[in-house]
Amino acid sequence: MTPRTVEPIRKLATIEKMKQLLKEQSYRDYFLFLLGLNTGLRIGDLLPLKVHHVRSKKYIILVEEKTGKAKRFPLNREIREHIATYTIGMTDDDYLFPSSMTGEPIQRDRAYKLLKKAANEAGAEFVGTHTLRKTFGYHFYKKYKDASMLQKIFNHSSQSVTLRYIGISQEEIDDAIDDFSL
Template sequence: MTGSIYIDYNKALHKGLKLIKSKENPNFGLLIICGINLGLRIDDLLQLTFDQLKQDSFTIEEGKTKKKRTLKVNDAIKNALKHFEDDITYQLGGSPFTSQKGSVYSVQHINRLMKKYFKGKVSSHSLRKSFGRRVWLNDNQSERALVYLSQLLNHSSTHTTRTYLGIQQEELDNIYMNL
C-alpha cells in the first residue's frame, strides 16, 4: 500500500474535464476520469486503448494479480471521450494516455502531473483510492460496499479495504450514531 491519499471524486472529475476542454492536457484529463471511474492500478490503466474505451464493457487481465476483470464504461468516461472523436489516435484505437511526444505516459510522469494538478500527498494511486471512496460513499458507507470493494480491489479483507480507503474511526463511529 502507498501513502497516497484519495482525491474527492467530483473535484477530480471537474479537473479532468477542465484539462480536456481547455486542451491544456486532454490525455491526462482523460486518464484522471478513467482512473476514478475504473479503479484500476496505474499499470493496468496505461495498457488501455481507445478501442476498449469505446465499448460499453471490456475485459482485461490485471497485471499484478493475473485475474480477469470485466469493466463497464460509464457515462463520465463516454462524455469525456466525445472530446477525442476527431483525434487520429482515437480513430485508430491507439493508446489514449500519451505525452506530447507520442509515448505512453510513465508512472513517474503521471505522479509529477498529479502533484502539479492536485494538492497534498497524491500519486497515481490516488485515482484508484478515489474510485474506492466514491463506491463506498455512494452506497451510504455500507459494509456491503466494503465487501464488494474488497473483492473488486483484490484485498484480503474488508479491514484492508477500510485502511486502504482511509476510513477513520470517527467515520465508523458516525455510522453507529446515525442508525
C-alpha cells in the first residue's frame, strides 16, 4: 500500500479550528499558517523570510535559484494587516519565524510538527507542510474556477497537473458538469 499524499484542508471549519489552536499555541505558528494559506508559497520559501520581505509590501518577491527570475506573490489586504500587527517591535532583519532557541528560522521538520499537532486536534487528515500551499490552491480554485491562473501562480506545466495537485478529482469535475447546462 502506498502512503497517502498530503492533501488540502477542504473544510473551512477545520481551517478555523486550526487557526484557533495555533493562535493559542503561538502567534508565530498562527501567522505561519495564515501566511501560507494566503500566499500559496512553499514552506521552504516561507521559513527564511525576514521582516523586510513583507513589511509595508503588497508582494513577496522571490528569486528562483535555478533561473534567477523574480516571481511576485501578492499579499491580500487582510494578510497585510496581520503582517503589520505581527511585525510590531521586530527589526527589518529579523526572521518572521524564528526559533525561540536560536533566533534562526524554524526548520521544516519543526513546521511540520506544529502543523501536524494542530491538524490532529482539529480532525484534519493527511496534513503536512505542503498542505498550506495545496489549501490555498484548492480554495482559490473553488472560489474562482480558474485553473489557468492557478497554474501560473504555482508555475505548473499544465492545468491537469495543477488540478491533481490541489486534489480536484474527476468525481468533483463530473459533479460540477452534472449541474452545468446551456
